[in-house]
Amino acid sequence: MDVKTPNKLLELAIHSLLNEESAAIQALEEIPRELFVPLFIAAFEGGHKNVLSAMVKVWPYYCLHIGSLSIQEPQHELLKAMIENLPVYPAPSSSSRGPKLRILDLRQDTDCRITCPEVSTKTPSCFYSCAYSDRSITKIERQLCCVNAECKTLLPRPVELLVDLSLDGSLMEKEFLVLLMYKIEESLGSLHVCCRDLQIDKLCKCKCTLKFLDLKCIDQLSVDRGSLSDITSILCRMIHLESLSLSNVTFRSLSGKVFKIFLSHLQRMEHLKELSLSSFCLKNHLDRVLRILPPGLDFLYLPFCDLSYRDFKFMSQSPQVTHLKLLNLSNNPMYWGDFEPFHTVLINLSGTLQHLEINHCLISDSAMSALIPALIRCTRLRVLGFASNPISMPMLVNIMHNLTPMKELKYVIYPIPVHCYERWHFQGSLDRQKLAIVQLQLKAMLELAHREDMNWITYCE
Ligand SMILES: [Zn+2]
Ligand SMILES: [Zn+2]
Numbered sequence: 001m002d003v004k005t006p007n008k009l010l011e012l013a014i015h016s017l018l019n020e021e022s023a024a025i026q027a028l029e030e031i032p033r034e035l036f037v038p039l040f041i042a043a044f045e046g047g048h049k050n051v052l053s054a055m056v057k058v059w060p061y062y063c064l065h066i067g068s069l070s071i072q073e074p075q076h077e078l079l080k081a082m083i084e085n086l087p088v089y090p091a092p093s094s095s096s097r098g099p100k101l102r103i104l105d106l107r108q109d110t111d112c113r114i115t116c117p118e119v120s121t122k123t124p125s126c127f128y129s130c131a132y133s134d135r136s137i138t139k140i141e142r143q144l145c146c147v148n149a150e151c152k153t154l155l156p157r158p159v160e161l162l163v164d165l166s167l168d169g170s171l172m173e174k175e176f177l178v179l180l181m182y183k184i185e186e187s188l189g190s191l192h193v194c195c196r197d198l199q200i201d202k203l204c205k206c207k208c209t210l211k212f213l214d215l216k217c218i219d220q221l222s223v224d225r226g227s228l229s230d231i232t233s234i235l236c237r238m239i240h241l242e243s244l245s246l247s248n249v250t251f252r253s254l255s256g257k258v259f260k261i262f263l264s265h266l267q268r269m270e271h272l273k274e275l276s277l278s279s280f281c282l283k284n285h286l287d288r289v290l291r292i293l294p295p296g297l298d299f300l301y302l303p304f305c306d307l308s309y310r311d312f313k314f315m316s317q318s319p320q321v322t323h324l325k326l327l328n329l330s331n332n333p334m335y336w337g338d339f340e341p342f343h344t345v346l347i348n349l350s351g352t353l354q355h356l357e358i359n360h361c362l363i364s365d366s367a368m369s370a371l372i373p374a375l376i377r378c379t380r381l382r383v384l385g386f387a388s389n390p391i392s393m394p395m396l397v398n399i400m401h402n403l404t405p406m407k408e409l410k411y412v413i414y415p416i417p418v419h420c421y422e423r424w425h426f427q428g429s430l431d432r433q434k435l436a437i438v439q440l441q442l443k444a445m446l447e448l449a450h451r452e453d454m455n456w457i458t459y460c461e
Contacts, residue, residue, distance in 0.1 A: 010035075014042045018051065025054040033060040037114045044069050049078055053085040056101065062124035063103040067112040076172065079106050083179055088159050088187035102137060103129055105162040107197070130160055132239065133214040135192035156190030164197040165213075167206045177209055184212065196220065203230045210234060222276075224248055229258045235265040242271050245301070247278035254285045267292040276301035276328075286311035290318045299326040303357075307332040309341070316344035326355040330385070333362040339370040346374035353378045357385040359413065365395040372402050381406060385413035387458060390424055393417040393438065400442060400456070404449035412456045414442075430460055 017024040017039065024039075031039070036059065043051040044066075056064070071079065083106070087099035103126045105112070116126045130136035140158040161183070167173060184191050194217045200206050203226030215237035221244050223231055228251035235241075244266070251258050266272075272294050282289060283306040297320055307329065315321050327349065334342070346353070356378070363371075368391060375384070384403070391399075396417050403409055417438060422429035435458075442456050 010038060011042075014039055018042060018046055018048055021048060021050050024048075024051050028054055028058050036060055040064070040114060041069065044075070044078060047074065047078065049081045052078055053081045056082050056085045056104070057087055057099065059099070059101040061100060061115040061118070063105065063116050063126035063128070064101055065105040065112045065114055065116075065128065066108060067105075067114055068108070068110045071108055076176075080176065080179055082106070083161065083183055086159065086161065086183065086191075088156075088183065088191045100124075102126075102158070103160045103162065107162055107164050128162065130162075130192060130194045130217055132216040133192055133194065135189075135214060136160065136194070137192070156188055158190050158192065159187065160192045160194050162194045162196070164199075165195045166199040166201075167209055168199075168201040169205060181212065198222070201225060203227070203234075216240075219243070219271075221245070227251065228262055232258060232261045232265055235262070238265075239268070240271050241269045243274035243276075243299075244269070244272065245274070245276035245278075246280060247276070249277075249280055254282070254288075263288060263292055270294050272297060274299040274301075277305060278302075279304040281306045282311065284308050284310050287314040287318075290314065290320045293320045295320060298324060300324050301326075301328040302332070303328055303330040305332055309336045309338070312341040312345070316341040316348070321345060322348045323352040324349055325352055327353065328355075328357040330357045330359040330361065334367065335362050339367050343371060343374045346371065346378060350374070350377040350379070352380065354380050354408075355383040356381060357383075357413075358389070359385050360388040361386075363389040363391070365390075365392050368395055368399065372399065376402055376406065379406065379408060381409050383411045383413075384409060387413045387415050388425065389415045390418050391415045393419055396438070397441075397445070400445050404446070404451045404454065410454055412454065414456055414458050416458055416460065432460075435460070 014035075017027060024043075036055065040052070040055055042048075043055065066079075069075075082104065086104050087101065102124075105128055112128070116128070118124060129138060131138065133139070135158070137158045137160055144155065161180075163180075165173075180193055184193060193213065195213050196217055197220040198213070198215075198218050199222045201224050203223055207230075215234060216239050218238050219240060219242045221234075221238065221241060223246050225248045226246075228249050231246065231249060251262075253259070266275075266289070273296060275293065275297060276299075277289070278301060280302075282302070286302075286305070286307060300321070312334075321327075327345075346356075356375075363386065368386075368389075375381070391414075396414060399414075403412065416430065416435055418424045420431050420434040420438060422431070439458075446452060446454055446456065
């Protein structure tokens with residue numbers, strides 16, 4: 001018999017079960033628990049909302065993760081149905097199996113299985129259970145240890161719901177939040193909504209929503225449009241951020257109290273790996289931010305920060321900028337003549353840097369020739385973006401000549417050379433024919449250097 005036959009049989013059985021939804025729902029009481037995972041995957045992929053709703057009620061494992069299953073807009077209804085049917089106190093199940101599900105994880109994570117392997121059936125556990133909130137299963141169960149067994153059966157069974165939230169004021173978001181609120185109410189306090197990745201658009205409009213979340217659980221926060229004082233008031237409720245991204249933040253002055261408080265919260269985030277401050281004027285004050293960052297920072301984004309020569313000088317001496325994997329300094333005009341500090345930054349990062357972006361920085365031919373010797377020492381570099389800089393064609397050719405031996409470098413976003421414009425970077429003044437010739441020339445050079453695996457891309461604004 002073909003080894004693939006059992007799998008084929010399983011697929012056929014599941015397929016025919018799903019064709020008869022009501023029969024599938026009835027069968028949940030009897031089918032072996034091993035069939036739940038493949039049936040869940042097929043029901044999710046096929047959009048069988050009723051079957052999924054019934055499965056959540058009698059899920060025979062401790063945890064259920066969406067994991068690598070794809071969530072597009074049509075699947076949102078499925079997620080909502082799963083939340084609606086998640087058994088929380090005091091909803092007793094009529095099923096003979098009884099509800100075992102304690103952790104429902106609706107985040108997308110390509111490395112996560114549908115359910116965690118069971119190490120012990122007596123004390124089941126999940127790799128992804130909450131470790132921070134006072135409402136987490138672990139903390140509540142620790143408190144319950146002292147309660148006698150009879151009382152324990154009367155107490156609510158703690159349940160966790162893991163979700164990533166994007167608060168953007170859309171109708172879909174509002175409907176989702178109403179459902180979460182309803183579920184929290186229904187659970188009489190036994191449900192912990194655990195949000196680890198929170199994205200906020202317009203912070204001033206989200207203050208009410210943030211009240212029902214325990215911000216201790218957040219490890220990734222992204223805020224677009226908000227005042228720095230509102231941001232500090234939510235940062236003070238967080239303890240272990242790994243990624244912080246702020247853009248279009250308003251505040252009065254870099255010498256003011258609010259900025260100082262912001263820095264003090266940032267300093268507490270010892271596990272910060274990624275910091276992005278976009279359109280955040282730091283002119284002559286970058287040192288104050290860099291000084292308090294943890295040494296383990298991997299990704300630093302500082303576009304549109306109005307960085308000065310003094311800031312670059314400090315960056316070149318900062319121990320926090322010696323082992324970054326990613327550095328984005330785009331849209332900071334570098335109009336000074338001395339490129340030594342930036343050169344030193346690149347040399348300091350040469351052992352770790354994989355991604356560098358310096359688009360739209362007014363980098364000229366002479367600046368670029370000063371930077372090339374440092375760039376070619378960054379042997380781990382995979383992505384280099386230096387688009388929208390006033391570079392001439394001979395310099396672009398020179399750069400390509402120097403970069404093609406860099407075997408790790410796969411993506412280069414290059415500037416359209418100045419001769420292709422009637423007036424450099426003036427809208428409507430681009431000569432597309434000249435650009436086409438440039439592209440052909442670069443393609444030929446790549447072929448000659450046997451670097452067909454390298455992608456040189458540009459964009460017209
Ligand atoms: Zn798990
Ligand atoms: Zn949590």
